[in-house]
Amino acid sequence: MKLLHTSDLHLGRQFNGISLEEDHAAVLDQIVEAVKANGVDALIIAGDVFDRASPPQSAVRQFTGFLQRIKTETDAAVAMIAGNHDSGDRIDLSAIAADRSRWLIRGAISAEEAPLLLSDPHGTVAISALPFAYEYAARECFESEAIDTPEDVLVAQVAAARAELPEGARWIIVAHAFVTGGSVSESERSLTRVGGIETVRASAFDGAHYVALGHLHRPQSVGAEHIRYSGSPLAFGFDEADSGKSMSLIEMDAAGQVSVEALPFKPVRRARVLRGKHAELLLSDPSRDFIKVVLTDDAPVIDGMKRLREVFPNACELIYARDEHPPEIKSVNGPPVEAAEPADVVRNFLTEVGLEDLSEDDEGVVDASLTRLRHREDAE
Known part of the structure; x- marks a missing residue:
């Protein structure tokens, strides 16, 4: 069985105040084409469909059109959940016109975790879609005051999902969480409202043959090859300038073993960091990419950003290399040092x-x- 795993679309988001609607349209097109080109059996969207609970109408229309294309142009099943940026109620609305035999769209947490059941020549594949929920909502849902952390929430959800599994089925979990050991980006919002431990141990997903995760924006496997973040399709900050963006094409065999192939996104505009003298950068090839400029000039440049935007209209930040010095970190347990004069x-x-x-x-x-x-x- 073939799965296409993506997440963290963040429709409606801006990059330093610049609209990403054009960029999102391109990656949504690429997802549709990847589903068709690879004969995908199920498309997985692991949360953070929108950037905020009340997204602009343009983002809602954009996503509605995307789902309509998946429905009419492909035969793929769909498993989708709400992330911490989403409104669960809004995500649930997307399920109104869905084919319940092929689509599982989950916005609000539930104590009943019936899976989407698919089949291939090797038998049944069960997909459990576990939407993101804060602790207070999970306590009410599962009638348990013992739920105090994001891990407690997921453990309760996974237990409810496991109880609904058909015997012998290969099992896929879709979740939105911060699994211990994951590599983070600056653009991710904490999964706890008032601090506390937000990470979840990989062992929370024991028994699953593949775990399709959302929340962290860098594509990566955590804890095991089958526990994976697809990452966001776009870079949302310059700390992700070196992070290749991709969808994860998953192929599952008869025993539930998976192979992972990263299908790179081709963004309309990339996030890049350029370093050099101001006069040299002005001679660069023009680009619409999002640019952070690190000037190595010794003296301040008059109207530096204004002139750079003639070449890079989407230049967002300008700093000087001399101001880049990171604070020196000393070991607390290091040897004693003499006080400086x-x-x-x-x-x-x-x-x-x-x-x-x-x-x-x-x-x-x-x-x-x-x-x-x-x-x-x-x-x-």
């Missing part, structure tokens, strides 16, 4: 902010100032 601290600070070495007159001013401070402390 105050004059050395001042000299090091001035060097760090890019000033030239101190002249003899400057040295005299520093020493005199420190002397006055010491006398003041002694007097007090």
Whole structure:
């Protein structure tokens, strides 16, 4: 059986204030074409369909049109859940016109987790779609005050789903969670409302042959090859500039073993970081990509961003390389170090902010100032 796993569309999102509607239209087209080209039996969308609970109408229309294309142009089943950015009620509305024998769309949490049952020449495949829910909703749903963490929520959902499995069925779980060990991006929202532990151990999914995850935006397997994030189809921040975006094409054999093939997305606009002298960058080939510029010029450039946008109209950020210094992190358990002399601290600070070495007159001013401070402390 072939599955196409994607997630975290975040329809309605912007990139630094720039609309992504055109970019989303392109990736939705690519998903439809991948379903058709690969003879996919089931399309999985693992949450965060929209970027917020009340998305713009343009995003709703865009997604409705996408689902209509999947329904009319392909024979694929669909399993889709709400993520932490979605309104569960809105996702449930998408199921009104769905073919219940082929589509499983879950927005709100439920104590009854009936799977979508599909079949191939090797038997039955059961897909359990477990929508994201906060702890308070899960406590009410499962009538248990012991649910205190996202892991507790998923453990209850998985147990409910396991109780509905046909004997001998190969099992696929669709969930939206932060599994321990996953690699994060800056654009992901915490799964807890007031802090606390948001991670879920991979063992929560024991028994599943494939776990289709949403929430983390980088494609990756966590804990085991069959527990996987497809990642988001678009980069939503410059920290993802080095992260290739893809859908996961999953092929499951008779024993439930899976192979994974990443199908790269071809974005209309990429997120890129460019580094160099301002004059050199102005000679680059024009591009509509989202650009973060790191200038290596020694002196500030007048109207630097304005002039760069003549070449890169979607340039979003401009910083100078000299301001990039990350804070130095010291080991708490490292060996003791001698206290630095105050004059050395001042000299090091001035060097760090890019000033030239101190002249003899400057040295005299520093020493005199420190002397006055010491006398003041002694007097007090």
